[in-house]
Amino acid sequence: MNILNHNEALLAQHTRRLDFLKSEVNLPAGILQKLKDFQIAIPSWALGTGGTRFGRFSGGGEPRNLEEKIADVGLLHQLNQSSGAISLHIPWDIPTDPAAIRTLAAQHGLAFDAVNSNTFQDQADQAHSYKFGSLQHVSAATRKQAIDHNIEVIKHGVELGSKALTVWLSDGSCFPGQLNFRKAYERTVDSLREIYAALPADWSLYLEYKAYEPNFYSTTVGDWGASYSMVNKLGPQAKTLVDLGHHLPNANIEQIVSILLMEGKLGGFHFNDSKYGDDDLTAGSIKPYQLFLIFNELVDGLDAKGMNHAKDLGWMIDASHNVKDPLEDLLQSVEAIQIAYAQALLVDRKALEEAREANDVVRCQEILQAVFRTDVRALVAQARLELGGALDPIALFRQENMREKLIKARGAKTVATGL
Ligand code: LRH
Ligand code: MN
DSSP: OOHHHHHHHHHHHHHHHHHHHHHHSOOOTTHHHHHHHOOOEEEGGGSSOOEETTEEOOOSOOOOSHHHHHHHHHHHHHHHSOOOEEEOBTTTTOOSSHHHHHHHHHHTTOEEOOEEOOOSSOOTTOSSOOTTOSTTOSSHHHHHHHHHHHHHHHHHHHHHTOOEEEEEOOOEESSTTSOOHHHHHHHHHHHHHHHHHTSOTTOEEEEEOOSSSSOSSEETTOSHHHHHHHHHHHOTTEEEEEETTSSOTTOOHHHHHHHHHHTTOEEEEEEOBOSSSSOOBOTTSSOHHHHHHHHHHHHHHHHHTTOOTTTSSEEEEOOOOSSSOHHHHHHHHHHHHHHHHHHHHHSOHHHHHHHHHTTOHHHHHHHHHHHHTSOOHHHHHHHHHHTTOOSSHHHHHHHTTHHHHHHHHHOSSOOOSOO
8 A cells, every 4th residue: 555655645735734733722742642652442343344134235355254354454554553453252253373363463563452252142052042141141051151251252362462351241131020130130240250250460351331232121231330330349350341332312421431430440442423222333423522522531530540541441443334334434433533532632621620610611611612623633644644654544545446455355245253
């Protein structure tokens, strides 16, 4: 891919935009380095075309195995220099030769972020079905099967250099009366304790909550309260994972984030966007102001605790692509996340606190919205440029006819494992 020629053609326009931004805004010292250090993990299960129960419309050239998934994330990282990690889902992506996979990932400049277990689907050779749950199941044998799977996933992660296990449980119920909520909660915590006990000392366990789907009456880890209470019972290595699409309508996610972070129980994120349910749409495509407000709380809370922005939380995307090219969609998500982070770094926190302490509500909004209405794309592009990335990743992806090349290499009908 000819990134140099691409950047040369766009440099004059880029420099004009960056100079204009610098003439309008005092850029805090170190903001470019923070943007360069900020790497977002790409989900291995979102490199193909997603679908719904009503249909799936593949775009072709999808990765046929883990090696090709790593190559696709490597391509994203080459373009934006901000996708330096991949998050695997087991058993969709079992690394049969971990050493070779690790070497291949390193060749693409990629690390392995959290590994994800899967006790929401029955595998062909499985003894006990997860139809009525996994860690909450009434049968101890089914719970043990699910615990053993999570411990197996940790082993795969250790071989790859990952440092976290993400547990999302579809467990719950579809009808009133179906479930004893207290027993389900206690069985889930007891099962998680056995998984927690298998964690290496330097690992984290991220417990992801979700309001509904596939269960439509109750979900046992259904909201931040359930996850937070459970991770507190488990111990210091257990944290709550916030998937932006897993909330009931109009939930104040930035407030949830601020409290979890303050409590030292925020583990990380699955970034996406949604208008109705767990739509898994492109981050920042529906509610960009909410994404900015979340990063506003993150920068404030991370600095208040002296935490390292890039390293101390899990930054991951979890999206599904029904109508967009999966790689273009992921490039857009990473860009939207970098923009929200850059804007949050520009917030004048001293002025905002003074306005808050003075109950000057109008001034508070003026301070936040002035930043939200500041076009920081040139700043995010400058970070990419300085790391050797493309000034306009999607334009270069298209100029290079990458999708056509992938279809030529892999075929038009290939289907990637995942959702
Ligand atoms: C559940 C979820 C979870 C993954 C799955 C692919 O909705 O967000 O994070 O395991 O999507
Ligand atoms: Mn998720």
